[in-house]
Amino acid sequence: xxxxVIRHTFEAPNxxxxxxxxxxxxxxxxxVDELTERHYDGLVDKGRANNxxxxxxxxxxEILGARTxxxxxxxxxxxxGLPRALRELSAASASRTNGCIFCASVHSRFAAHHSKxxxxxxxxxxxxxxxxxxxxxxxxxxDASVALTKTPGEFSAANVRELREAGLDDLAIVDAxxxxxxxxxxxxxxxxxxxxxxxxxS
Amino acid sequence: MTTDVIDHLVGIAPGDALxxxxxxxxxxxxxxxxxxxxxxxxxxxxxxxxxxRLAIAYWTIALSQSPATSFYRDLLAAxxxxxxxxxxxxxxxxLTTGPYGDYPDGPLSVENVAGLRWEPDAALVASVGPxxxxxxxxxxxxxxxxxxxxxDALQALLDSxxxxxxxxxxxxxxxxxxxxxxxxAGLTVLKGEL
Numbered sequence: 024x025x026x027x028v029i030r031h032t033f034e035a036p037n038x039x040x041x042x043x044x045x046x047x048x049x050x051x052x053x054x055v056d057e058l059t060e061r062h063y064d065g066l067v068d069k070g071r072a073n074n075x076x077x078x079x080x081x082x083x084x085e086i087l088g089a090r091t092x093x094x095x096x097x098x099x100x101x102x103x104g105l106p107r108a109l110r111e112l113s114a115a116s117a118s119r120t121n122g123c124i125f126c127a128s129v130h131s132r133f134a135a136h137h138s139k140x141x142x143x144x145x146x147x148x149x150x151x152x153x154x155x156x157x158x159x160x161x162x163x164x165x166d167a168s169v170a171l172t173k174t175p176g177e178f179s180a181a182n183v184r185e186l187r188e189a190g191l192d193d194l195a196i197v198d199a200x201x202x203x204x205x206x207x208x209x210x211x212x213x214x215x216x217x218x219x220x221x222x223x224x225s
Numbered sequence: 226m227t228t229d230v231i232d233h234l235v236g237i238a239p240g241d242a243l244x245x246x247x248x249x250x251x252x253x254x255x256x257x258x259x260x261x262x263x264x265x266x267x268x269x270x271x272x273x274x275x276x277x278r279l280a281i282a283y284w285t286i287a288l289s290q291s292p293a294t295s296f297y298r299d300l301l302a303a304x305x306x307x308x309x310x311x312x313x314x315x316x317x318x319x320l321t322t323g324p325y326g327d328y329p330d331g332p333l334s335v336e337n338v339a340g341l342r343w344e345p346d347a348a349l350v351a352s353v354g355p356x357x358x359x360x361x362x363x364x365x366x367x368x369x370x371x372x373x374x375x376x377d378a379l380q381a382l383l384d385s386x387x388x389x390x391x392x393x394x395x396x397x398x399x400x401x402x403x404x405x406x407x408x409x410a411g412l413t414v415l416k417g418e419l
Binding site: 026027028029030035036037038039049050051079080082083085086087088089090092093095096097100102103104120121122123124151171172173174175176178179180182183184187193194196197198200201203204205207208209210211212214215216 | 383408
């Protein structure tokens, strides 16, 4: 006897956007009343029990917990390194390359918020990662993120030099690598286990 | 398991510049290893067997053409030499470059990129069985063309005997390794430039 996927009838978004999208799973999230202490430890943040993505992933709580703790340190650790806007830009660039409309929406919105440059972010969404960016740090972070996202990888010494020449130090370069690499994890889960829902009417 | 796999694959020793850099993101460092252990040294093998985990790991890394391939090949071969040989035989016919795939119909359709839609051949199915073969096809999808993912792809796994929980673990395994191999690739290049 095999189980069945959940098929939704809404029209999933078909373009990159900074708008707030939802996300629905194609497999059944763990019912809230089946969550134990072990599951809450995997969720890390208790509020995530309301989110279908995390409640599906919590079916394997150990890897979800480790995933989330990795994510939090890469994006939220404020001790030096890459400015938050550029970490979000690395996430958005990887997501734009892989084609994850949901992940790109979240992290383009965060990049725009932290940089106060929504138009530059929108150009990345509309015209792609090769679109002109005048800021050399933006250019270097986008180029590095795209190169890391390709299979096989194309990240090279030229990327490290471009990041350095833009004024980024070694810890910032590690952050850029982490940010793009992490979204090659996140994109694959978000793209393959469900789909985005249309933006809420505003 | 006490060895940090990323340190091992990049060649980072205690006190190296990269060791110091990695320690500035201590939770990312620790939890990258915790993730590896959760996926490849799990005590809970009810939904995904150890052989399946090791085969999917090797296949993910090998398709990605990562220098870590020999490390994961050795892990698989230690568990099942015949499976390692069968996958190595199938590998050349499965290799391509990514990411590619289609977007939902609309303005992004002009960015659709066609590419290989790999399916295991009869010899590989006979060798590893239809259940693992289905997971290898899904791994190929996730590695190269994640935007082609669909309900139908998950239904194919369910129909091949995968449980919902097993699909979560399988997806995490492929996705995590796509992170790990890129951290290794990035730090290896950086190491040469320090």
